[in-house]
Amino acid sequence: MQSGAIRPIPNMLPRKLFTSDHEAFRETVRKFYEKEVVPNIEKYENQQHVDRDLWNKAGALGLLCTTMPEQYGGSGVDRLYSMILIEEQAYAMDSSTGFSLHSDIVANYINNFGNEEQKMHWLTKMATGEAVTAIAMTEPGTGSDLQAVRTTAVLDGDEYVINGSKIFITNGYLCDMAIVVCKTGNNEKGSANLSLIIVEADRIGFSKGKPLNKIGMKGQDTCELFFDNVRVPKANLLGMEGMGFIMLMKELAWERMLVAIICQAGAEAAFAHTVQYTKDRKAFGKSISTFQNTRFKLAELRTEIDFCRTYLDRCMELQLEENLGVDAAAAAKYKISDMFSKVVDDGLQLHGGYGYMLEYPIARAYIDNRANRIYAGTNEIMKELISRTL
Numbered sequence: 001m002q003s004g005a006i007r008p009i010p011n012m013l014p015r016k017l018f019t020s021d022h023e024a025f026r027e028t029v030r031k032f033y034e035k036e037v038v039p040n041i042e043k044y045e046n047q048q049h050v051d052r053d054l055w056n057k058a059g060a061l062g063l064l065c066t067t068m069p070e071q072y073g074g075s076g077v078d079r080l081y082s083m084i085l086i087e088e089q090a091y092a093m094d095s096s097t098g099f100s101l102h103s104d105i106v107a108n109y110i111n112n113f114g115n116e117e118q119k120m121h122w123l124t125k126m127a128t129g130e131a132v133t134a135i136a137m138t139e140p141g142t143g144s145d146l147q148a149v150r151t152t153a154v155l156d157g158d159e160y161v162i163n164g165s166k167i168f169i170t171n172g173y174l175c176d177m178a179i180v181v182c183k184t185g186n187n188e189k190g191s192a193n194l195s196l197i198i199v200e201a202d203r204i205g206f207s208k209g210k211p212l213n214k215i216g217m218k219g220q221d222t223c224e225l226f227f228d229n230v231r232v233p234k235a236n237l238l239g240m241e242g243m244g245f246i247m248l249m250k251e252l253a254w255e256r257m258l259v260a261i262i263c264q265a266g267a268e269a270a271f272a273h274t275v276q277y278t279k280d281r282k283a284f285g286k287s288i289s290t291f292q293n294t295r296f297k298l299a300e301l302r303t304e305i306d307f308c309r310t311y312l313d314r315c316m317e318l319q320l321e322e323n324l325g326v327d328a329a330a331a332a333k334y335k336i337s338d339m340f341s342k343v344v345d346d347g348l349q350l351h352g353g354y355g356y357m358l359e360y361p362i363a364r365a366y367i368d369n370r371a372n373r374i375y376a377g378t379n380e381i382m383k384e385l386i387s388r389t390l
C-alpha cells in the first residue's frame with residue numbers, strides 16, 4: 001500500500017497562525033504518525049479499529065487531551081495544538097485514529113460541565129489513554145433530529161436505568177466510557193428532555209456491536225451500542241438534568257471546525273499526491289502534467305484550496321478569540337468538505353485507472369472523505385443554520 005505524508009505544496013499562501021512552539025509540536029505529531037500509525041494502517045483497516053495500545057502511546061507523548069488544564073493531565077495549551085494534531089493525521093492520510101473526538105469533543109463536555117470529581121477521574125485517564133471515550137447521540141431512528149432521541153434514563157432511587165441503542169458511534173468498539181444522550185423527561189418537553197449521562201463500558205447491560213462495515217474510514221472504529229436496563233449512579237449525570245441540548249450546543253462551532261480542519265488538510269494532501277503523480281506519469285511521450293487540461297484542473301483546485309485555507313485560518317483566529325459564530329463554522333464545515341470531495345474526485349480522474357486502486361492514497365482519500373459531508377451535522381443542516389442568520 002502506498003501511504004504516508006506528502007507535505008502540502010510549498011507555494012500555497014503562507015499561513016500566520018503558528019509559533020515555533022507549535023511547529024515543534026507538529027514535528028512530534030508528524031513523527032508519531034510516521035512511526036506508529038502509517039505502517040499499520042492496512043492492519044487497522046482489516047481489523048476495523050486501531051490497536052488499543054496506540055491510545056496509550058499517544059497519551060505518553062502528550063497527544064491526547066492536549067488543550068485540557070494541566071491539573072487534569074492536559075498541557076493547558078491553545079486549540080492550535082488540536083488543529084496541528086488533526087492536520088498531521090490528514091497529511092499522513094490516516095482516517096483510523098479517533099483521537100480528536102475523544103480529546104476535542106468528549107473532553108470538552110467533561111471539562112465544561114463536569115464536577116471536580118468527574119474531571120479528575122475521567123480527564124486524567126483520557127489524557128494518558130487509559131480511558132478511550134465516545135459520544136453517543138445518533139440512534140437507528142434519528143440523527144439530525146436530536147430531539148427525537150428515544151434512549152431513556154429513568155431515575156430509580158439513586159440510580160438511572162438506561163434503555164435504548166445508539167448507532168454510528170466513533171470509538172464505540174474500544175471505548176471505556178461513553179457520554180450517552182438520553183431522554184430524562186416526558187415527551188412534551190422537547191429539547192428540555194435531554195440529559196448527558198456518563199456510562200462506563202463495564203456496566204451490566206451495556207453491550208457493543210461489531211465494528212460497522214463502512215465504505216471508507218475502515219480503520220476507524222464505528223459501532224452500535226446497546227443499553228438494556230443499564231444502572232448507573234445518579235452521580236454520573238453530566239451537568240444538570242434536562243440541559244443536555246444546551247450543553248451540546250456550547251461547542252458546536254468548534255465541532256464543525258474540527259471537520260473543516262480535517263477536510264482542508266485532507267484536500268491539501270490529496271492535491272499534493274495528485275501533482276506528484278501527474279509529474280511522474282507519462283502519456284503520448286510526455287508527462288501528463290504538461291497537458292493543458294491537467295494544468296488548468298490543478299490550477300483550479302489549487303485556487304479553491306487556497307481560498308478555503310484563508311477562510312478556515314480566519315475562522316480559527318476567531319475561534320481562539322472565542323468569537324466564532326455557529327454560522328461561520330457551519331459555512332466552513334459545508335464548503336470545505338464539499339471542496340475536499342471535489343479535490344479527491346478530480347485528483348482521482350487525473351490518476352486514471354491507478355486512482356481506482358486502493359493502494360494509491362488518492363483512492364483511499366476518495367472513499368474516506370465522503371463521511372465528512374454527513375457527520376457533525378449534515379451539510380444540509382449546515383445550510384439550514386446559515387440561512388437562519390440571514
Ligand SMILES: Cc1cc2nc3c(=O)[nH]c(=O)nc-3n(C[C@H](O)[C@H](O)[C@H](O)COP(=O)(O)OP(=O)(O)OC[C@H]3O[C@@H](n4cnc5c(N)ncnc54)[C@H](O)[C@@H]3O)c2cc1C
Binds near residue numbers: 168
Ligand atoms: C463515520 C461516521 C461516524 C459517526 N460518528 C458518530 C458519533 O461518534 N456519535 C454520534 O452520535 N453520531 C455519529 N455519527 C452519526 C452522524 O452524526 C449522523 O449520521 C448524522 O447526524 C445524520 O443523521 P442520520 O444518519 O440519522 O441522517 P438523517 O438525519 O436521517 O438525514 C438523512 C438525510 O436527510 C437530510 N435532512 C435531515 N433533516 C433535514 C432538514 N431539516 N433539512 C434538510 N435536510 C434534512 C440530511 O441532510 C440527510 O441528507 C457518525 C456517522 C458516520 C457516518
